[in-house]
Amino acid sequence: MSVLDAKLATALHSREQRLIRRRLPDPAADEGLADFSSNDYLSLASSPDLRARFLRKLSTAPAVLGSGGSRLLVNGSAHAALEARLAQFFDAPAALLFNSGFDANVGLFSSVPQPGDALVFDEHIHASVHDGMRGSRVAPALQRPFAHNSVEALRDVLLQLLQENPGFRTGKSSVFLAVETLYSMDGTIVPLTEMVETMEELFPRGNGYVIVDEAHATGVYGPEGRGLVALLGLERRVFARLHTFGKALAGTGGIVHTNKREAVLLVTPLVRDYLLNYARSLIYTTSLSYANIISADCSFDLLEDGTATQLLDLSTYFLSLLRPQLRTIPLSLLALPPHLASQPLPGAPPHSALPTPIIPILTPYPRPLSTHLRARGVNARPITWPTVPKGRERVRVCLHAGNAREEVEMLVSGMVEWARAWMRKSIEAGDAKTEVDDAVQAKL
Ligand SMILES: Cc1ncc(COP(=O)(O)O)c(C=O)c1O
Structure with a gap:
C-alpha cells in the first residue's frame, strides 16, 4: 500500500470507528419502502403526469x-x-x-x-x-x-x-x-x-x-x-x-x-x-x-397547474398523531425539537405557524430506530455527527405529497413500537433513565 493509500485508509478507518463513515445507500434496499427520506417533496420524480x-x-x-x-x-x-x-x-x-x-x-x-x-x-x-x-x-x-x-x-x-x-x-x-x-x-x-x-x-x-x-x-x-x-x-x-x-x-x-x-x-x-x-x-x-x-x-x-397540494396537510397530520404518543416516551429517547414540540402559541410570528415537510425526530439512537423502521417498510434516515452537532442526532422525516396517510400512520406506530421495546429492554436491564421521568415530554 502506498503512503497516500495508507493515509486515506486510516482516515476512513477512523470514521468507521467513530460510526460516522459515509456510504452510498444500496439502491435495491430502498425498493418498496415508504419514502420518508428523499427531498422529492412533491413526489414528482415518479409522477406519471411529469413523465x-x-x-x-x-x-x-x-x-x-x-x-x-x-x-x-x-x-x-x-x-x-x-x-x-x-x-x-x-x-x-x-x-x-x-x-x-x-x-x-x-x-x-x-x-x-x-x-x-x-x-x-x-x-x-x-x-x-x-x-x-x-x-x-x-x-x-x-x-x-x-x-x-x-x-x-x-x-x-x-x-x-x-x-x-x-x-x-x-x-x-x-x-x-x-x-x-x-x-x-x-x-x-x-x-x-x-x-x-x-x-x-x-x-x-x-x-x-x-x-x-x-x-x-x-x-x-x-x-x-x-x-x-x-x-x-x-x-x-x-x-x-x-x-x-x-x-x-x-x-x-x-x-x-x-x-x-x-x-x-x-x-x-x-x-x-x-x-x-x-x-x-x-x-x-x-x-x-x-x-x-x-x-x-x-x-x-x-x-403552475397547482400540483403542489396536500404536502403540508400531511405534516400537520403526522404531528397530530405523534405528539400525544410522545407523552408516554422519555424525552431522552425520542423527542421533537422545541419549535415542533407544541402547537405555535396564539400571536407567534407567522413563520413559526407554517407546517414543514422536514421533521427531525431527536434520539441518541438514530441508527437502531431507522433500522427498525426499515423492517416495518418505512425509509427514514439516521442523521449523525458531523452532519448535525453531537447530541443532536436524529432520524429525519421528509414528508412527500405522494405519501399515503396509512404510510404516515405506519411511520408513527413504528417509532412508538421501537421506543416501547427499547424502554422495556432498558427497564429489564435496570436502567432507571428510561422511566417516563421527563416532565417536559409529559407537558407536550
Ligand atoms: C440549502 C441548500 N442549498 C443548496 C444546496 C445545493 O443544491 P443542489 O443539490 O442543487 O446542488 C442544497 C442541497 O443539498 C441545500 O440543501
Missing part, C-alpha cells in the same frame, strides 16, 4: 442530449427560454441558470462580495455557501456567523460590524446576509421579514443585501410553490434568491434570481452580467443538457 409531459416535449425537441459546452460557448435556446419563463414565474427581473444549487451558491458568494465587504450568515447555512465564502475576496475576519434563526443575534453581529468599520455606515462597503428559508436538517423556517427589516433599518443607504436560499422551500411554500420570499411579498427587498430544481422539482440544476432593493430593474441585469463574467462555477463547466432543461420546464408546468 408523460417530459416524453411529449422530448419527442418534439430539436436537441435532446448534451448541451455543447459552457453557456458562454453555446447558449441553448431551451436554456434561454427557461430563464425567461422563470424570471416571469418568480417575478424577478433576471434569472440565470446554474448546473446545481451548489454551483450557484459557490458562484454567487465567491464572486459578488467585494474586498472590504462583510458576509454574515446563519450558523446552519449550507456547505455550498461556506465553499463560496471561502473562495471569496471577503477577509475571513469579516465572515461572521450568527445563532440559528435569531434576529437578535443577527442584529448584534451587524451592530458590531457597524461599530468596527465606518464604511458600512457610509455605504462604502456592503454587508451580505445569507439565510435559507427552510433549513433542511431541522425543518426550521427563517423569520425572513424581521431579518429584512433589520437589514433595512441598520443599512438605510441600501448597502445591506439579503441573499435567500430557497432550496427546500421551492415548490413547497408560496403561491404555486414560488417560495417563502413570494409568500411574504419580499421579492423587491431581497438581493438574490436561489431556487433549486433538485429537491421538490425532481430535477437537477439551480437558478439565481437577482433583485436589488431600489431601482431593481436597472441593477439586476448588471449582477447577472457580473456573474456571467466572474462566477467560475458557471463559466468553466458544461451547461445542463437539453433533457435537464426540458424536465425542469415540465416540473414548472405542474407547479
Whole structure:
C-alpha cells in the first residue's frame, strides 16, 4: 500500500470507528419502502403526469442530449427560454441558470462580495455557501456567523460590524446576509421579514443585501410553490434568491434570481452580467443538457397547474398523531425539537405557524430506530455527527405529497413500537433513565 493509500485508509478507518463513515445507500434496499427520506417533496420524480409531459416535449425537441459546452460557448435556446419563463414565474427581473444549487451558491458568494465587504450568515447555512465564502475576496475576519434563526443575534453581529468599520455606515462597503428559508436538517423556517427589516433599518443607504436560499422551500411554500420570499411579498427587498430544481422539482440544476432593493430593474441585469463574467462555477463547466432543461420546464408546468397540494396537510397530520404518543416516551429517547414540540402559541410570528415537510425526530439512537423502521417498510434516515452537532442526532422525516396517510400512520406506530421495546429492554436491564421521568415530554 502506498503512503497516500495508507493515509486515506486510516482516515476512513477512523470514521468507521467513530460510526460516522459515509456510504452510498444500496439502491435495491430502498425498493418498496415508504419514502420518508428523499427531498422529492412533491413526489414528482415518479409522477406519471411529469413523465408523460417530459416524453411529449422530448419527442418534439430539436436537441435532446448534451448541451455543447459552457453557456458562454453555446447558449441553448431551451436554456434561454427557461430563464425567461422563470424570471416571469418568480417575478424577478433576471434569472440565470446554474448546473446545481451548489454551483450557484459557490458562484454567487465567491464572486459578488467585494474586498472590504462583510458576509454574515446563519450558523446552519449550507456547505455550498461556506465553499463560496471561502473562495471569496471577503477577509475571513469579516465572515461572521450568527445563532440559528435569531434576529437578535443577527442584529448584534451587524451592530458590531457597524461599530468596527465606518464604511458600512457610509455605504462604502456592503454587508451580505445569507439565510435559507427552510433549513433542511431541522425543518426550521427563517423569520425572513424581521431579518429584512433589520437589514433595512441598520443599512438605510441600501448597502445591506439579503441573499435567500430557497432550496427546500421551492415548490413547497408560496403561491404555486414560488417560495417563502413570494409568500411574504419580499421579492423587491431581497438581493438574490436561489431556487433549486433538485429537491421538490425532481430535477437537477439551480437558478439565481437577482433583485436589488431600489431601482431593481436597472441593477439586476448588471449582477447577472457580473456573474456571467466572474462566477467560475458557471463559466468553466458544461451547461445542463437539453433533457435537464426540458424536465425542469415540465416540473414548472405542474407547479403552475397547482400540483403542489396536500404536502403540508400531511405534516400537520403526522404531528397530530405523534405528539400525544410522545407523552408516554422519555424525552431522552425520542423527542421533537422545541419549535415542533407544541402547537405555535396564539400571536407567534407567522413563520413559526407554517407546517414543514422536514421533521427531525431527536434520539441518541438514530441508527437502531431507522433500522427498525426499515423492517416495518418505512425509509427514514439516521442523521449523525458531523452532519448535525453531537447530541443532536436524529432520524429525519421528509414528508412527500405522494405519501399515503396509512404510510404516515405506519411511520408513527413504528417509532412508538421501537421506543416501547427499547424502554422495556432498558427497564429489564435496570436502567432507571428510561422511566417516563421527563416532565417536559409529559407537558407536550
Ligand atoms: C440549502 C441548500 N442549498 C443548496 C444546496 C445545493 O443544491 P443542489 O443539490 O442543487 O446542488 C442544497 C442541497 O443539498 C441545500 O440543501
